[in-house]
Amino acid sequence: MLKIEGWKRVLIWAVVLGGLLLALPNGFYERVERSNDAEARIEAGFESQENLDDAGLWPSFLPSSLVNLGLDLRGGAHLLAEVRLEEVYETRLEGFWPELRDALRPERETVGTIRLQPSEGNELRVRISRPEGMARAMEIARGLATPLQTITGALQSDIDVASDGEILIVRLSEAEQIATDERTMAQSLEIIRRRIDEAGTREPTIQRQGERRILIQVPGIGSAQEVKDLIGKPALLTFQPVVGRTTDENAAPGPGNELLPSLDETGIFYILERTPVVTGETLVNAQPSFDQNGNPSVDFRFNTAGARDFGEYTSANIGSPFAIVLDAEVVSAPTIQSAITGGSGQITGAFTIEESTQLAILLRAGSLPAGLDFLEERTVGPELGQDSIDAGTIACIVAFIAVLVFMALSYGLFGIFANIALIINVGLIFGLLSTLGATLTLPGIAGIVLTIGMAVDANVLIFERIREELKTAKGPARAIELGYEKALSAIIDANITTFITAVILYLMGSGPVRGFAITLGLGIITSVFTAIFVTRILVVMWFERRRPKKIEV
Amino acid sequence: MRLRLVPKETSIDFFSRWKIWLGLSALLMVLAFGSYMIQGLNFGIDFRGGTTIRTESTQPVDVAAYRDALAALDLGDVAITEVFDPTFGPDQNVAQIRIQAQEGQESVASEIISDVAKALSAVDSGLKLPFPSVESVGPKVSGELIQTAIIAVLLAIGAVLVYIWLRFEWQFALGAVAALVHDVILTIGIFSEFQIKFDLAIIAALLTIVGYSLNDTVVVFDRVRENLRKYKKRPLAEVLNLSINETLSRTVMTSVTTLLALISLFVLGGDVIRGFVFAMIWGVIVGTYSSIFVASAILLYLGVKRDWSKPDANAGTQFGTNA
Numbered sequence: 043m044l045k046i047e048g049w050k051r052v053l054i055w056a057v058v059l060g061g062l063l064l065a066l067p068n069g070f071y072e073r074v075e076r077s078n079d080a081e082a083r084i085e086a087g088f089e090s091q092e093n094l095d096d097a098g099l100w101p102s103f104l105p106s107s108l109v110n111l112g113l114d115l116r117g118g119a120h121l122l123a124e125v126r127l128e129e130v131y132e133t134r135l136e137g138f139w140p141e142l143r144d145a146l147r148p149e150r151e152t153v154g155t156i157r158l159q160p161s162e163g164n165e166l167r168v169r170i171s172r173p174e175g176m177a178r179a180m181e182i183a184r185g186l187a188t189p190l191q192t193i194t195g196a197l198q199s200d201i202d203v204a205s206d207g208e209i210l211i212v213r214l215s216e217a218e219q220i221a222t223d224e225r226t227m228a229q230s231l232e233i234i235r236r237r238i239d240e241a242g243t244r245e246p247t248i249q250r251q252g253e254r255r256i257l258i259q260v261p262g263i264g265s266a267q268e269v270k271d272l273i274g275k276p277a278l279l280t281f282q283p284v285v286g287r288t289t290d291e292n293a294a295p296g297p298g299n300e301l302l303p304s305l306d307e308t309g310i311f312y313i314l315e316r317t318p319v320v321t322g323e324t325l326v327n328a329q330p331s332f333d334q335n336g337n338p339s340v341d342f343r344f345n346t347a348g349a350r351d352f353g354e355y356t357s358a359n360i361g362s363p364f365a366i367v368l369d370a371e372v373v374s375a376p377t378i379q380s381a382i383t384g385g386s387g388q389i390t391g392a393f394t395i396e397e398s399t400q401l402a403i404l405l406r407a408g409s410l411p412a413g414l415d416f417l418e419e420r421t422v423g424p425e426l427g428q429d430s431i432d433a434g435t436i437a438c439i440v441a442f443i444a445v446l447v448f449m450a451l452s453y454g455l456f457g458i459f460a461n462i463a464l465i466i467n468v469g470l471i472f473g474l475l476s477t478l479g480a481t482l483t484l485p486g487i488a489g490i491v492l493t494i495g496m497a498v499d500a501n502v503l504i505f506e507r508i509r510e511e512l513k514t515a516k517g518p519a520r521a522i523e524l525g526y527e528k529a530l531s532a533i534i535d536a537n538i539t540t541f542i543t544a545v546i547l548y549l550m551g552s553g554p555v556r557g558f559a560i561t562l563g564l565g566i567i568t569s570v571f572t573a574i575f576v577t578r579i580l581v582v583m584w585f586e587r588r589r590p591k592k593i594e595v
Numbered sequence: 596m597r598l599r600l601v602p603k604e605t606s607i608d609f610f611s612r613w614k615i616w617l618g619l620s621a622l623l624m625v626l627a628f629g630s631y632m633i634q635g636l637n638f639g640i641d642f643r644g645g646t647t648i649r650t651e652s653t654q655p656v657d658v659a660a661y662r663d664a665l666a667a668l669d670l671g672d673v674a675i676t677e678v679f680d681p682t683f684g685p686d687q688n689v690a691q692i693r694i695q696a697q698e699g700q701e702s703v704a705s706e707i708i709s710d711v712a713k714a715l716s717a718v719d720s721g722l723k724l725p726f727p728s729v730e731s732v733g734p735k736v737s738g739e740l741i742q743t744a745i746i747a748v749l750l751a752i753g754a755v756l757v758y759i760w761l762r763f764e765w766q767f768a769l770g771a772v773a774a775l776v777h778d779v780i781l782t783i784g785i786f787s788e789f790q791i792k793f794d795l796a797i798i799a800a801l802l803t804i805v806g807y808s809l810n811d812t813v814v815v816f817d818r819v820r821e822n823l824r825k826y827k828k829r830p831l832a833e834v835l836n837l838s839i840n841e842t843l844s845r846t847v848m849t850s851v852t853t854l855l856a857l858i859s860l861f862v863l864g865g866d867v868i869r870g871f872v873f874a875m876i877w878g879v880i881v882g883t884y885s886s887i888f889v890a891s892a893i894l895l896y897l898g899v900k901r902d903w904s905k906p907d908a909n910a911g912t913q914f915g916t917n918a
Contacts, residue, residue, distance in 0.1 A: 114867075122736065264725045267705040417733040426649070426727040426867075433682050433865035440863055441856035448852060451598035484868055485796055488860060492803065492875065495856030496810070499849040503814065506845040532817035535762055539813055540806035542758060543751045547802050550747035555799045562803065594597075 046582050054575045058466055061568075064105050064473035074100045074108055107476040111261075112483035112557050115431050117424030118261035119269045122417045125254050128163060129412040130226045131214050135166040138186075138201070138212065139298070140317055142168065145182050153179045158297045159209065164219075166212040173208040180205060183212055190217050223254070229411045231256060234273045255417070266419040273414070279322030281352065282314040284363040284375050305371040306392045312372045314365050319355045324348025330398040331388070338398035339390040349385025357381030368401070434487035441491050442468070449498055453505050456595050459580040460501040463572040467497050470568040471561060480564075483557030493565030500537070500573030503529040508595050518593040519585065526578060533570065541566045600851060601844040609839050609887060610832045613895060616888040620777055627784020634787050639794030642741050644696035644734040648711060649678075653686045653721030661690065664714040670707065671695045680866040688721075689866075696734050744798040748779065751805050759809075763816055766897040771812045774890035778808045778881045785877055796871040804878030807853070811846060811886035818842050819894070831899060835891050850883045 046054075067074040080096030100106055113120050139158060146156050146168075154171030161167045170179055180203050187199040200218035204211045214222065231250055238246045238260060247259040260269050285299055288311050295301040295313045304310040326345045333339040344352055355364075356378045365375040366389055373391045393401070445464065449457040471490060475482060508525030512518065544566060547559035640647050650656075656677045665673050672695040683689065697707070708729060716722045732740075752775055760768035779801055786793050818838040826834055854876065861872045 124735075265705075265708075266729065266731075267708070270705065415733075417736045418731065420730040421725075421728060423725065423727040429682070430865055430867055433863060434860075437860040437863040440859040444855040444859060445852050448598070448855060452600075452848065454597060485799055485871060488864070488868055488871060488875075491856045491860045491864075492853070495853035496807070496849070498852050499810065499845075502845050502848045502852075506842075506848070509844075510841070528821075532814045535817055536810040536813045539755055539758055539809040542754045543802045543806040543809075546747055546751045546754065547799055550743050550750070551795075551799065555795055558796075558799045558803075562806075 046579060051579060054579055057571070058470070058576060061470040061473035062466065064107065064477050065469045065471075066104065067100070067106050067108055068472050068476060070100070071108060074106055078106055078108070105476075107479070109472060109475045110479060110481040111427075111431075112481045112486065113259055113261060113420070113427075114422050114484045115427045115434075115482065115487075116261050117264075117422050117427040118259065119263045119266045120418075120420040121258045121266055121269055122251070122419075123256045123258065123273075123414040124417055125226060125230050125256065126413045126415065127223050127226055127254055130222055131164040131219065132161075133411075134214060134222065135161070135164070135212065136316060138166060139168075141186060142166070142183060142212065145186055146170075146179060149175070149178060149182060160297065164213055168210040168212070169208055170210060171208070176205050176208070176210065179210050183210060190215070190221065226411045227254065227256075230414075233410050234258060237272045238269070256414075262424065264421070264423060266416075266421050270416065273410070278367075278369055278410075279325065280318035280367045281320050281355075282316075282318045282365050282367055283355075283359070284312055284314055284365050286313040287311070287375070288313065302365075302367060302370055302372050304375075305368070305373050312365055312375060314367070314372075318367075319364065320344065320348045320351050324351075328402040330395070330402045333388060333390045337390060338393040338395045339388050340393075340398050340402050341386065341388050343386040346385075349383070352385070352387075353381060353383035357383070430484050430487075434484065434491075438487065438491055438494070441494050445494055445498060449501075453595055455584070456501075456505050456508075456577075456581070459577045459584075460498055460505070460573075462580060463501065463576040464494065464497055466576055467565075467568050467572040468494065470572070471564050474564045474568065475561070478560075480560045481557050482561070485555060485558035486561040489558045489561030489565060493562065493569060496540075497565065497569035497573070500529075500533045500570060501577055503532055504573065504577070505595050512593070512595065518590060522581060522585070522593075526574070530574070533573065537566050537570050599844075600847050605840045605843055606836075607840060607843070609836055610892070610895060613832075613888075613892045617892050617896070620885070620889050623784075624777060624780045627780050627787075630784050631787040634790065636783065636787050636793040637790040639792045640693065640696075640730060640732045640737065641795040642737050642744075642793070644732050644737040646694045646696075646707070646729065646731040648692045648694070648708070648726050649728040650690045650692060650715065650719075651723045651727050652688045652690075652719050653723075654688060654719050656688045656690045657718070658690070660718040661692070661715060664718045665692070665711065668707070668710050668714060670697070670711075678866050680869075682863065682865050686721075689727075696732075696737075700733070740795060744795070747798065748801055748805070751802050752776070752779075755805070755809055759813070759816075763820060764900060766894055766899045767816050767819075769897060770890040770893040771809060771816070773893045774812055774882075774885040775805050775808055777885045777889050778804050778878060781881050782874055782878055786874070791870050791873065794870075796868065797874050800871050800874035800878065803875055804882055807875075807879055808882030808885055811849075811883055812890045814845065815839060815842050815886055815891060816894075819891070823899070832895055835895055839887055839891060846883060846886070850879055853879050 076096050077098070077100035080093040080099075083093050084097060143156060143158075146153055150156075152172065153175035156171075157169045159167035159169050168179075170176065183201070183203045184199070187201045187203075190198050190200045198217040199215055200221075202213045202215045204213070227250060231248060234256060235246075235248045238248065238258070245261060247257065249257045251257045258269060258273070263269055285295075288301075289309050291301070291303070291309075291311055293301055293311065293313065298316050299313055300316050301311050301313055304312065324344050324347055326343050328340055328342045331339055331341045360378050360380060363375045363377045366373045368389075373389055389401075442464075446461045449460050449464075451457070453460065468490065471493065474480075504525050507529040508521050511521040511524040511528070541563060544559050544563035548556055548563065551559055658675050658677055661675050662673070665675075674693040676691050678689040678691055680689070692711070694707070694711075708726075712722075712724055712726070716724065752772060755775065756768050756772045759771050782801060782804060783793075785791075786797065815838060818841055819835060822834045822838050822841075826837075829837075857872055857876045857879065861869060861876060864872060
């Protein structure tokens with residue numbers, strides 16, 4: 043007969059209570075958020091009275107996970123960037139050139155004169171004047187290779203050496219390219235994270251997507267430009283030897299050299315050696331400061347390797363100018379007065395205080411190993427987000443009341459049971475969303491509203507079935523039992539098919555669409571649970587108490 | 596006293612003119628497809644790249660002034676539409692500006708956004724800055740988004756086909772999928788006919804429609820399967836009719852509760868998701884219609900195996916006793 047075993051009852055109520063308890067913090071969103079933030083600050087060592095007060099706003103024995111609000115609700119910037127991985131190949135090969143040149147020089151007898159050719163992309167092309175010495179040249183080049191451990195365990199060279207007539211071609215090997223790509227991505231992620239953290243925004247998301255893309259989501263930022271300013275600037279600082287100075291922007295710099303404009307003197311260009319003496323990567327610190335004339339400047343300090351290289355170069359080239367280059371612009375080109383061996387220096391230029399502070403941050407965080415292309419940018423202001431939340435909340439409440447009234451009118455007491463289950467259902471969705479750390483987006487709210495409408499479906503199926511069974515079955519208890527039993531296969535089939543589409547949406551979708559898939563999918567699970575178990579337990583409890591001879595559904 | 600949308604007992608004959616219904620559906624699909632071929636969809640930037648800017652001002656929006664201000668910037672194709680919504684306050688005047696993808700650029704250059712801001716604030720003193728929302732999608736990503744969207748819809752339909760085939764019979768699966776394709780095509784048709792913006796969220800709506808329509812179809816089919824076991828000798832048309840009549844009350848109830856929820860979202864949920872909700876409302880209506888007049892009609896047309904006397908009543912797989 044109509045019975046549910048004791049342990050099952052306990053289990054069902056435990057799940058319901060647990061779920062509702064997990065959903066509870068969302069009812070007091072701002073209070074819990076403040077409390078959580080304060081606890082995080084205390085954790086980080088800022089134990090002020092204010093923080094303690096804030097932390098006390100929400101009792102610590104209660105769950106405190108909140109539903110994450112998506113950027114479309116909270117406001118913020120969303121950017122998808124693609125890393126120009128090939129740029130790193132070029133840098134790698136450029137760095138290889140002096141080494142190769144130094145190795146080939148002693149063999150001039152066999153290979154003749156060596157000359158760097160303009161290269162295209164992932165190739166280093168060197169012309170040698172005696173093609174008959176090519177075999178020797180290739181041997182030397184191969185001798186410079188470093189063995190590389192691949193995933194399969196086989197040792198592979200990091201470069202491929204080939205020849206084309208009198209041209210020696212050096213490329214990065216495939217294994218090295220893969221390894222370089224991985225390194226570049228890891229480095230880019232780390233640098234972006236550090237730069238965004240320095241700016242002090244809360245809970246940014248920085249994720250790798252696919253082979254060469256990075257997804258950046260920063261809540262609470264008003265424009266994508268702010269994020270790009272932080273991360274997009276290469277802030278590549280190099281110190282390069284100066285070959286010459288010109289006003290001709292079309293001057294041919296010659297192989298191995300480059301022509302760069304001056305940062306503050308318009309119309310002035312510098313011809314520089316392409317290979318830097320030291321790069322910003324060897325910087326250990328950078329601070330905004332003022333020069334002796336009181337103008338904003340940036341003080342920096344090299345690490346040991348950087349200090350040594352810089353010291354060696356300056357002591358060998360006293361009297362000649364060198365250029366401080368930032369992002370392919372010459373900040374200044376002072377003449378070396380004396381050997382700088384202390385490992386520290388100062389960049390001066392026509393900076394404002396803000397610019398020097400910003401520059402110091404960028405230098406400290408290190409520079410991105412490769413440029414970024416922004417493929418997608420979306421920003422939503424916090425006000426529009428709040429409007430969406432408000433509109434969504436009102437729509438939810440109205441939808442909720444409409445469905446509750448309609449169910450009560452249609453099924454009487456049983457409708458009220460279904461309504462209780464529906465309320466529990468929405469509670470459970472929020473409980474699950476907070477526990478999983480899932481993100482609620484505007485389409486996600488639509489998903490919840492849709493769930494409110496569709497969740498009663500399982501109950502409707504059951505109640506309609508009970509009505510039918512009442513016509514033929516012996517007594518109400520049997521009718522209720524048969525109603526639940528026979529409606530089950532339709533409920534399961536119907537919900538599994540919808541669930542399949544929710545899973546596909548989740549896997550294929552991104553951002554807000556994914557948020558919709560999550561609420562839809564969770565809503566299916568919770569609505570099946572509440573329809574099958576919760577309403578049933580309610581019906582059974584009512585039935586045991588009243589023992590009605592006749593029921594009306 | 597109970598509210599009853601459908602009388603206690605119904606015996607509506609749904610199949611006396613089933614060929615007409617199928618014909619009507621086919622005609623509608625042809626019309627939808629024709630509209631799509633002639634007008635095409637009003638793709639949002641998700642699918643064709645470009646930038647949309649939402650502006651808000653305390654002054655009434657003067658679309659012509661906006662257009663003149665932006666024409667000077669030489670941005671190519673620029674579309675400006677004013678947005679109206681009952682949830683807006685009295686001095687909240689909103690417009691949507693769409694700028695085509697710029698030559699040789701992945702996502703929009705920030706200079707363009709600031710140029711637009713400058714140009715618009717010159718003609719509109721009440722303009723709010725920064726803009727409430729700016730979205731920019733490069734051609735590379737939009738191409739991929741189209742591809743993933745198409746794959747997602749096909750995958751969903753395929754997965755469903757397989758599931759129903761396993762749980763029922765291939766005729767059921769075909770009927771269900773025909774109904775799904777019908778719903779998807781009619782939805783795309785109405786979006787092209789009324790030139791409603793078609794973006795990523797609409798794909799989500801399409802998949803939800805697929806899910807909902809299927810939900811309905813499966814409930815009817817489940818009853819058909821049960822009745823086929825019960826009434827072995829009655830003609831298929833009668834069994835189908837009986838099943839639909841028996842489930843009619845539920846079909847109507849669920850559609851009404853879902854529509855109640857969706858309509859409140861349509862009216863009160865704000866303009867940002869209105870297109871999305873519209874697609875779903877349309878989908879619920881079409882989906883309910885199609886589960887009766889397309890899915891079941893196709894089942895009738897294809898015919899179905901009549902011997903369902905299997906020992907296991909719940910597992911309706913065709914890998915059972917007789918495939």
